[in-house]
Amino acid sequence: xQSVAQPEDQVNVAEGNPLTVKCTYSVSGNxxxxxxxxxxxxxxxxxxKYITGDNLVKGSYGFxxxxxxxxxxxxxxxxSALVSDSALYFCAVRDQTGANNLFxxxxxxxxxxx
Amino acid sequence: NAGVTQxxxxxxxxxxxxxxxxxxxxxxxxxxxxxxxDPGMGLxxxxxxxxxxxxxxxxxxxxxxxxxxxxxxxxxxxxxxxPSQTSVYFCASGHNQGANVLTFGAGSRLTVL
Numbered sequence: 001x002q003s004v005a006q007p008e009d010q011v012n013v014a015e016g017n018p019l020t021v022k023c024t025y026s027v028s029g030n031x032x033x034x035x036x037x038x039x040x041x042x043x044x045x046x047x048x049k050y051i052t053g054d055n056l057v058k059g060s061y062g063f064x065x066x067x068x069x070x071x072x073x074x075x076x077x078x079x080s081a082l083v084s085d086s087a088l089y090f091c092a093v094r095d096q097t098g099a100n101n102l103f104x105x106x107x108x109x110x111x112x113x114x
Numbered sequence: 115n116a117g118v119t120q121x122x123x124x125x126x127x128x129x130x131x132x133x134x135x136x137x138x139x140x141x142x143x144x145x146x147x148x149x150x151x152d153p154g155m156g157l158x159x160x161x162x163x164x165x166x167x168x169x170x171x172x173x174x175x176x177x178x179x180x181x182x183x184x185x186x187x188x189x190x191x192x193x194x195x196x197p198s199q200t201s202v203y204f205c206a207s208g209h210n211q212g213a214n215v216l217t218f219g220a221g222s223r224l225t226v227l
Contacts, residue, residue: 043218104156
């Protein structure tokens with residue numbers, strides 16, 4: 001069965017500093033990996049995805065993620081954090097049984113401190 | 115472009131009452147999903163549909179029923195609400211192509227007393 005794990009419930013970073021939100025995955029075969037962001041009282045919004053190709057994926061709002069097959073990781077990164085980046089971030093892996101469903105991690109709350 | 119619209123946004127029920135959550139999408143997506151979000155547990159799939167007239171169970175289907183009579187609508191029903199169903203419910207939709215991106219509604223907060 002496929003799954004993702006987000007080992008940190010909370011990440012705090014100072015504004016202007018680089019940020020990393022961690023995600024590891026467990027799948028058989030090639031993974032399709034996603035990052036979504038949730039702002040307060042809103043639905044999830046797509047940030048970026050990895051299907052194949054370049055291990056560094058660029059997405060919305062200046063975010064990027066690095067796919068590392070040997071470490072089974074897909075960490076979300078941004079070179080310089082903004083206060084407006086404060087939100088709940090979810091890593092997800094696509095269900096490989098064909099329904100295009102996503103299995104989500106438990107989420108990481110990012111707080112950017114002014 | 116409305117995207118995915120959920121109604122109602124908030125609802126309070128008493129144990130044993132029934133209700134239906136409505137999800138409507140205007141993007142002609144084939145796939146639709148109902149998730150529930152609980153603190154510390156992320157999103158868990160309740161039911162999903164791969165097309166009009168078809169539904170299937172997800173990870174946590176017990177206590178819920180769904181229907182997809184029209185392609186644009188996906189209804190989630192609670193026949194006899196329980197306090198354990200207090201949660202935030204999200205509907206999502208997507209195309210039937212590989213690695214599609216899901217579009218989410220804004221959520222429906224349900225409290226069962």
